[in-house]
Amino acid sequence: MRTSIILSVLLASLYKVSAVEKTSPFLAWSPQEFTVNKELNAQVISVEDLNNGVHNLVDCSHKAILVVDEPELHASDLGRDGRDRLKSQIQGAESSLQIPFVNGAVDLESLAERLSQKCHTTFVDATFADDVVSALNGPAIIYKKLTSESAEKNDEILDRAISQIRAMFQEDILVLYSSSQTKTFPVKHRLSARQLPEDPTATKQAGVFHHYTFFSQGIFMGLLIAVIIVPIAFVGIFWNLSVQQPQRFEKKQN
Template identity: 25%
Template sequence: MRVSTAITIAAGVAVADAFKNTSPFLLFSSSSLPSSVSPFSTNQLQSASDVLQSTSDFLAACPSLLYVIASQPQVAASDLAPRTSVPFLRRLIAHSSVKTKNLVSEVVGSDETLIAKQLLETIVAKCNAEIYDSEKFANGQWPTLENGKQVIIMTSFEALPAQKKQRERQLSDNDAALFKFVEQLHKESYTVIYTTSPVTSIIEESSPYDPVFQEAFHMDLKRDITGSTKTNSTRDPRPLFEKYNFFSPGLFMGLLTSFFLLSILGVGLKALTSLQVSYGAFDKEMGPAAHKKQ
C-alpha cells in the first residue's frame, strides 16, 4: 500500500514538473492539408521535437504563399485559456478561411527562437521562399507575389512580465498587434505559426499597493510596518521560564526576610495569646487594697 502511494505521488510530481516546462504552439492555415502529409496529432501534450517534425512536414509541402511566424516568449497555456485573454487570436483561428489547424496546449521543452529558426530554414530550403521586412508589411506595403513566389514574415514580441495584471495587459496588446498584422492575409493563401517558450519565473497574483503620492503619514505608516515586521522576525523563540528570571537574588532575599519577620510576629502573637490572668485579680477583696487593710 505504501509503495503504491509513493509511486502515485512520484508520478504526480513528475507530471507537475513536466507541465512547468510547457508552452502552447499554434498553427492555422488557409491551405488544406496535403495528401502526402500525415494529419496532425490531437494530443495536447507533445514534445517539442514531435511538434517541430509534424510542422516541418506540413511546411515542406509548400502549402501557402505567405507565412507568418510570430514568437512570444514566457507564455503558459493558462495565459491563453481565458476567453478574454486573446480574443483577436481566437477570431483569426475561427475565421472561415482557415482549413488546417494544429493547436497544442502543452509542448514540452519548447524554445520559440529555435523552433522559429528551424521552421524558417525549412520553408526557405524547400520552397525557395524569401524573407520580407515585417515593418513594411505592418505599414501596409504588400509583398509582390508573382509566379508562385512565397514570402516569410517574421515578428516577435517581448517576454511577458511576471506580475499578473501587467502580464494580462501586455498579452492583450500583443494580441491586438498580431491581429492587425495578420488580418490582411486573407487576400492570399497563408499559414500563421505562433511559437512560444515556457514561463521561467513565478507568476505573481498581485503586486503590493504602491501609492503615487507619497505623503508624510504614508511614510510613517510604512516605517511602523517595517519595524513591526523586523520585530517579529527577531522574536526570541526560547520558553517563558528560560527567557525571564522569575527568582532573582533580590527577590529571594526579600522572601527570606519576610519569612523570618512573619515567624517572629507569629511567635509574639502566640506569646501574647498564651498570657492568662485569673478572674480573682479583679476582685476587690483580693486586690491591692485588701492587702493594705491587713
C-alpha cells in the same frame, strides 16, 4: 487498494507539473484544410520532433506562411483575458493544430528560414514592421516577433498582421504560433525545485522543506510499485506456505 489509488493520483499530478514547467505551446491554423501528421498528434512533444513535424506539415501549397513568436508564452496564458482575437482566429479556421506542451523553446526564426529554403520563397522579418505585406511581391515566409508585454496588445498586433496577409493572399495562408523563450515561474510554484534564490539580498525562506526535496518522481514510483507488488507477493508466498499434505487417503472401492 485505496492507498495505491491515492499514490497513482499523486504520481499523475507530479508528471503533469513536470511536463508544464519549461514548456511552450504550439498552435497552427489555416482557412484551408491541412493534414496533421502522426508525429504532431501529441499533447507533449520535444522541440526536435516539433521541428521535424512542422517541416513535414508545410507542403508549400500556401502562398503566405506567418510564423509568430511570442516570448515567454505558456499554455496557461492562452486561457486568460486578452486573447479573444486569437481564440476567434482558431475557432474560425478550417483546420487547426494545438499542442499544449513543447518541451523547451522553439527557435522560430530558424524554423521560418528553413521553411523558406524548403519552399524556395522569400523570407521576411516583419518584427518591427507595422505593415507586414508592404514589401511583398509574391509568396513568402513572414516571421513576426511580438515584443509587447501586454497580452491584449500582442493579440491586437497578431490580428492586424493576419488581416493584412489575408487581404493580399485571401484564404491561402498558414499561421504557426509558438514561443522562442519559455516562461519562468516563481520558485514557490514549483514542486520539484525547492531551492533558495542565489541572490544574497533576496529574502530567505526558513524550514527544512525549502532546503531539501523529500519526494521525487523516483520515490513516488518506488512507493507505487511497492504498494502493488509487495501485497501480491506476500499473499502468494502465504498461500504456498499454507499448502499441507493430506493426512488421510480414501479407501479403495471394490
